Ligand SMILES: Cc1ncc(C[n+]2csc(CCOP(=O)(O)OP(=O)(O)O)c2C)c(N)n1
């Protein structure tokens with residue numbers, strides 16, 4: 330008997346993605362789509378595409394989509410969600426989009442605890458415009474606008490978005506994950522699903538930060554790019570949960586206690 | 592209905608918008624329009640609507656981009672510097688054909704300028720304002736009552752043509768109190784059909800997409816031509832104006848908004864002295880009511896433009912008259928407010944052959 334072990338999710342359209350080989354965007358698209366499909370909310374999902382390499386997100390996600398101005402996803406999401414509170418609203422954004430030009434919208438939507446989900450692709454670079462420095466570019470990392478490597482003197486320190494937002498009372502769920510190996514991909518999907526579930530429960534602001542490979546603008550092969558995630562990015566951007574609801578914490582503790590007893 | 596109340600201009604436009612079905616407002620404080628967000632902050636929740644004090648004008652306009660994409664009647668308001676910040680978002684709304692409504696209670700500029708009434712944002716309002724080839728419908732009220740009643744028309748046109756509409760007023764109109772009658776019954780937006788384009792969460796076969804880009808060769812050019820067709824239809828069908836005493840006029844005074852009131856009072860004073868003064872006032876600044884100027888341009892020798900800016904409005908008058916009449920201009924930028932007597936005195940001089948205020952073609 331044949332058994333289906335993998336199927337292309339119906340949460341994505343048939344349009345071929347234009348991402349470079351080894352790019353993290355495509356993987357994350359699939360996970361986001363699988364999550365709204367598995368939650369059975371495809372027909373009540375409204376996604377917001379950014380300006381960045383994923384500007385074509387409106388062609389890929391098989392749900393209602395809107396593409397807005399660079400960095401303004403959280404404001405657009407706010408407008409949609411306040412008018413349609415029972416819809417699942419997600420804003421898909423890169424690091425330049427979210428943490429640089431859109432930093433104010435990010436902070437204030439988190440502060441207001443808008444009941445939305447931000448899918449944040451941190452690839453430490455401006456992919457779309459050809460590899461300029463991002464607010465998340467690591468110290469020493471070369472880009473077309475930091476050709477000898479990012480320095481503190483010229484450019485300051487990279488932003489850690491989850492840690493920054495964890496200083497606010499507003500966020501309900503903040504987690505940083507990666508997509509550098511199958512286990513990490515599974516974890517990322519869980520994180521996205523949890524964020525969506527919290528939103529559907531009406532809990533408030535959720536954000537999943539995904540460390541994502543950009544082989545093209547890092548000038549590495551896909552395998553080397555994965556290596557860089559592990560060697561350089563994860564040490565500076567530690568993976569983990571930075572905020573979660575109290576009941577989730579309690580449930581986890583109880584589970585650990587039960588496991589210890591048995 | 593038809594009850595007459597005394598209202599401030601800023602409150603009148605806010606109440607007018609709510610009665611016209613507005614259920615979402617986002618804005619950022621700036622003088623002289625603060626009464627609008629203040630009013631909305633308590634009034635919208637009464638109707639089950641949403642008020643958000645946004646973190647910036649940029650955020651506010653993008654909240655509107657989102658809220659209008661699901662078919663809600665939305666509003667934002669600001670004054671000059673804040674409207675400048677909103678222009679990228681307005682351009683996106685124009686391209687994505689989202690029916691937003693916003694007000695600019697203009698103050699003196701450029702820069703931080705001052706908080707005095709001004710008409711310095713005429714070019715910005717009537718030429719689109721942000722990047723790219725687009726237009727927005729611009730209404731210029733001259734009374735508080737018009738501020739109260741224009742929002743209904745603004746929403747009607749915004750949804751009919753899928754186009755941003757704005758109201759261009761100034762601090763005098765925003766701050767002064769006048770009697771107001773709302774000339775329409777309040778509209779309950781839940782009784783209106785959700786337009787087919789509005790996002791809602793759709794079946795995948797009919798999924799809806801709202802966007803403002805097309806990178807395929809030639810497609811954005813087609814998009815622009817499609818928008819142009821709509822703009823041409825609006826130019827043909829929607830210009831609005833007021834014209835008084837134009838048939839026997841030796842001179843026509845013209846201005847919009849507060850300047851129109853000044854022209855009106857100069858005309859009234861002048862007529863008492865037997866001077867044959869007429870008056871034209873555009874109600875829509877875009878589409879500009881060219882036709883009324885064209886009708887009279889071969890009959891009336893002199894046009895006298897009064898504006899609270901440095902020669903912006905006069906450009907449209909020139910284009911409409913096309914060199915057929917003499918044009919005179921009185922400019923009072925950034926807080927200068929002309930009076931009826933002042934304008935009448937200048938009118939007398941012009942009628943007696945004084946050319947100092949004449950503008951070149
Ligand atoms: C107002 C504005 N400024 C600048 C740009 C140009 N721009 C497009 S994408 C981008 C950066 C994208 O980088 P990021 O958000 O990290 O996304 P990535 O491509 O890396 O996924 C910039 C600066 C723009 N479209 N709009």
Ligand code: SF4
Nearest residue numbers: 348349352382456543
């Ligand atoms: S430039 Fe980088 S982020 Fe953009 S598609 Fe290519 S690999 Fe992905």
Ligand SMILES: [Mg+2]
Nearest residue numbers: 423424454456
């Ligand atoms: Mg990036």
